Amino acid sequence: MSATPDKFTFKVVLLGEGCVGKTSLVLQYCKSQFRDSHDVTLQASFLTKRFNLKNNRVELHIWDTAGQERFHALVPMYYRDAGGVVLVYDITDPVSYQRMQNWLMQIRSLLGPKVPIIIVGNKSDLDRNRKISKEDAQSYATANSALFTEASAKMNSGVEQLFVSLAGAMLKAEEEKRASGAASGGAGTSNSYNIHGGAAPTVRRGVTLAADEDPAEADTSKSCC
């Protein structure tokens, strides 16, 4: 199995209040860009990133969502197939922290307790304006079995690490899933998240995660729209 690297494709969704720097994180990570000006994200924007992790080839399909309130109703559509979720808040903005907690509850209830989540306190370069202490956030994350880190898209500190550690968690969850129930693999095809139209058969593995949650999601998608 380890002779040729396995290829994993994960869908990662960034969620959080507006203006916390979700897009900045993604652009810093995928394109090494940072812009001081603030452009509001249009609904949901998509980027990919490939890298190797533990002898596996990982491809992240990153969906950056708009934080603005008028888009919130549509957000469940984006994280329904997500392999992992990045929850972003601004360490200088308590409202965004509160909002992040709401997101977490929502995701846990919809995607189940196992989906890997990383909580990111962005704008760590603005330490002197900090309103949310690292310890509080860390303990909250631990209590909700989520990963936690602080990052600064501007300084490019902790950005790569956050995606890599999330990818690690997703890989682990994926392998657990594979070990626990090989049978569920067949069921996942109907809802497979496979962008390349079957070019890489291993891609489907990333899907079983979401497929298990299918009935619940179907309900929520109806109720939210």
Next chain:
Amino acid sequence: MLDELLDSEALSDAMLSDLGSGQVSRSESLAALSSPILAAGSMPHSPDARTGSSDPVAAFAEDMAHCLGEIARGGEGTGVSPLLAADVAIEAPLTSPGPLAGSGSPSVEEGLSDLASGASSDSDSDSDSEAGVALSPAADSRATYLPHPAGTPDSDRHSVGEPGPGGASSDFGADASADHVADSTPTPESEVSSEPGPVPAPVAAATPAAVPPIQNFETQRKHGDEDTSWPSWSRRKKHFFILSSSGKPIYSFHGNEGEMSTMMGFLQAFISLFLDSRSAAPPGPRSGAGAASTAPSTPTGPGGDPGSGSLHSVDFQTDAGLDMVRAVKFGRNQIVFLLKQHIYLVAVSRLGEPELHLRQQLQYLYSHLVSVLSVSQIHSIFSNSQNYDLRNLLNQADTARLDSLARRMEREPMFWLNTVPVFPMQATLREALVASIQRASEEVQRDRLLATLVIHKYSSIITASFSPRYPLYTSDVHLIMNTVASKNLQHFIGVWLPICLPRFNPTAFLFAYVSTIETAPDICVVILSTDPSGVDSAQRTSNNIQSSILEILRPMHDAGGLGGSSMQWPLIWEYAGFPSFTPSQMSPHDIKGSLLGFLRHYVYISSATRQHHASPWITPYSIPRHQRRLLRMYRHAHQMIHTRTRPLRMFWTIGSHEIVVGWRYASSASALPLAADPRGGGGSVQDNFEMYLAFAPHTRKDDALSTIEILMRWVALNEKNAFMPDWLAFAV
């Protein structure tokens, strides 16, 4: 960009020369004009709208209009002559002499009076000049208060059989020289050259200091910090305001709308005044829309909303029953109102644009709001609380897109032509593209897919695919093009966004997957589907389409035919598969001598498919300022051709920088002898077309006409390359 637009020189062409020349003071010129206006205004009709100050409503309206004019005039001059206030009259324009009422503008008058003086002996032109004379009283400085007419005089949907002024001979004909050409003499050069003076020079003198530099193009929103107290703000030549019916600011083209609550409140009061005075019910609360919707005075037919009646009836959504103030003209300032059920839009322009075009632009701004929020959402929001601040639901991206829309309407003819610009391309390539798009789309989502668009540089359509049962509307396509041009799209591989297409269905959202091709970032693929959860399938479809586009267009792309700034006219032509004229068809001299010699620019519109094709900008139009000047000339020609009363067949105007010709041909029984032979090969015949052409200033009429003839043959030959197939006709 806009500063250039506001450049004084931009106003210098003959069309725009204003009522007063530079040396005459404003009050004098207005005084000179006031007599016919008052005569027109005091005609005994509408009982409650009258010039006399005895009527309090009219008196108040005068004051208001006066103040509005002051806003529009900005820093220009200091004291206001009492004459100005007196000039503002209220009139029920249904009974005004010219059905162009309210759309008259200095340029129209001037064009018409030019016509009158220039084409003296020509009978066709004479009739037009009569129209011009009849028009002028209605087109001056006054508040125009239009009740809802049953048939809107402004909505200028052209029917094929509509007689032109040259009805006697229905075709262009071999001798299409002076007979059908409304000729206008050039405005004397001296007058033109004195024109740039009046606006900027006195202002500079009046406000010598504290003018902030107008140069920071880098800031995210240009001059976003301005407010009404800034001299630079009030000197801008074009403003758009959007406010809610309760007077809350929603958007201002220049400056920070949040700082303009006072003025927005004032606008709201001004509008409500008319609404209240018109409704038969006793003046109720100042809830503009509420009062208006109950107004029983004018039963309008469904869809009969003159407020949105624009040149091609862009009325996406009609709010029947709104009685409204429509326009206030104040010297060179034109203030145009567009009232929707919960949202008021106001344009203030000093650029001499026709009222209809301004209203159409307002309609586009409104449509953008609808595309973001949908009519039903707007309605439910404001029904719940009339005081709602709509800005809570809009974000910077929306403001930016409104800004870009406002700018693009100034420089891209598609908005007022109501057409979709088509990227010239070899017909076989385009067909292959369409086929591959259809293959790719069918694979994924059959019934959910509404349309696919491939857009080049956010400004022209390479190809499209949609079912003829659900045609795309031109105005919706314009909105899509503006939306996807948003710059924050360009960082991403794909974007999924809900969008409401106001013309298609103003109450429901569609879902658009927008992606740019990484290796050819000029090409953007838009997939419109009705499936809210169809992100993944849209993404797959889009990937398939992208790869087939790359495959098919590879030769063109490699050669730079799709490239960015390197796009050159000959190159495009060559790679678009436009065959050059071979000696058998045309002598090389013709094409070189005429196209590159006299003809400087043209726009060719296929009326049936609502597509247009324009030549690239070559010198001297490589400078944006000249482009805008030419486009204003085109607009003027377009307006002359499309007036409802006496549409011209051909409009010929000689400006100080170029000769502009507008020509509309609607096929009647008789064939078109000119282009008959090259079209003999079959294919779709562009029977109805419009052309706008710019010639070098000293081109002789004969030369120009023969050039047109050549161009027509050429377009006829290349029709399939210039336009998309007939079954991809856009709807208006």
